[in-house]
Amino acid sequence: MTAPARRRKSTTREPIIQESETFPEPGTEPGTGPGTSAESADAFEPEATRRAAGVTESSRANRGWWDRNADEYQTDHGTFLGDDRFVWGPEGLDEVEAELLGPPEDLKGKDVLEIGAGAAQCSRWLAAQGARPVALDLSHRQLQHALRIGGSFPLVCADAGALPFADASFDLACSAYGALPFVADPVLVLREVHRVLRPGGRFVFSVTHPIRWAFPDEPGPEGLSVSASYFDRTPYVEQDEDGRAVYVEHHRTLGDRVRDVVAAGFRLVDLVEPEWPAWNSSEWGGWSPLRGSLIPGTAIFVCERG
Template sequence: MEPQTNTREPIIQEPQIHEPEHSEVREPEPAEPEATRRDAGVTESSRANRGWWDRNADDYQTEHGTFLGDDRFVWGPEGLDEVEAELLGPPEDLKGKDILEIGAGAAQCSRWLAAQGARPVALDLSHRQLQHALRIGGGVPLVEADAGALPFADGSFDLACSAYGALPFVADPVRVLKEVHRVLRPGGRFVFSVTHPIRWAFPDEPGPEGLSVSSSYFDRTPYVEQDEEGHAVYVEHHRTIGDRVRDVVAGGFRLLDLVEPQWPAWNTQEWGGWSPLRGNLIPGTAIFVCVRD
């Protein structure tokens, strides 16, 4: 199928809020999903994670919205900010650049890019996450699409970025990397952050119980949450550091840098399995800086 040219117009509609009728019968609460490790392919992973983010976007933005801000560019729970890291380049060099943000959520990073004079487009799989982007506002073009099938023409962007978006949740990361490579112009950077692969050997706990190895780092079996019928409702995929490097190369990129942010003294919050305790001992985020030659 031929790629579509981006029109830079939002392709999602304004959120529609429906208040329940007083006589409405409430459905019983669904059972807690079962957590397991099993195979999950491209289609199952995409469907499960679209549904999970649509269901959980409200809670996510409520819990983490203050930390993320409305127009900050934060690479991960450590709080590494692009204004200091300059992984996409000096802020003054972003002016006039066409930039694609993948897995944008509520488009906080894209708003920061727009404030530097760039022309960002925020893409996400989740309709509800993009509704939060509309709620916050800022006029950034929004696109609802799968990162493995980007709806843009070849060479549409100067830069691409993804802060914990798409790559941790897809069964075929090379497919995503090849798509990003296709829509970038020669010399364009793609910078993306993911959970540091070493974390997969430890329990996902912020306290002392999260400091002892509990499984093999080399076990690539995905983490899956599934319903009573065995259908996946959340999927996260593990790749070792070596796998990620090979994926970058297979996607057509050259790896410029691998950044492992240290936990800063000012950050005292816990975020899931990330915490000051763990962050001072083992890395929690890996950021890959890649270039399309």
């Protein structure tokens, strides 16, 4: 699961990461340490704006952002996510209870693609049910965390808009906040998922609930007043001094998401809006018990390939 880790400011099957690769300590891998990108990323405060951002710019920016911030993300959220849980969003909805991919006993022997896998917690849970998962992520550093935690399934570093798999390779696909909130052309990704699924295959993905874009991304009372148009699809972009995007999120309305699913050839089976449970007292960026009790934070789309 790779949910946005920062608040929006106002305004083949062979693993690419080999099992023999060692996991370096944070700050010791190439490109980090004093005076290099990791330290500079902490020191530099990017400018937040709303502007157009295309497919290539969005992919490049978000690959770099997740590579730079994967360590902090796993430190901050690793306990909540666990090593082998399948959590659909900050509300804590667990696939054990939701069964959106089907009953756990039916997953045995199924080929499953996880898109935007992060540290592959969901794939690890799927493997424990007897499934044959493949964990794919744009960020090499996120997959290094997957390698650190362990697992006997393939890890693939690739863009979700150009899946490196043959047609009809998988029975199921899933994405817990992976890829789709960050891509400029979601239909491109959905069509790729449709292509690699077998007939009758199910794709379940979760994203930030579109209504959240009308509210400030704050967990407290200040996040409960509408501050922007729900219908403004202009992407949220953080950019450097030269105007280059370093982080991008894309907004689609609920209707847009439904039309994207249908345009890619899927049938929408269900749309789940998890309620905030009483047991969950944690905050995650703009998600919180206060806001979660009043407005939805996550939308989960259950789709099937004809």
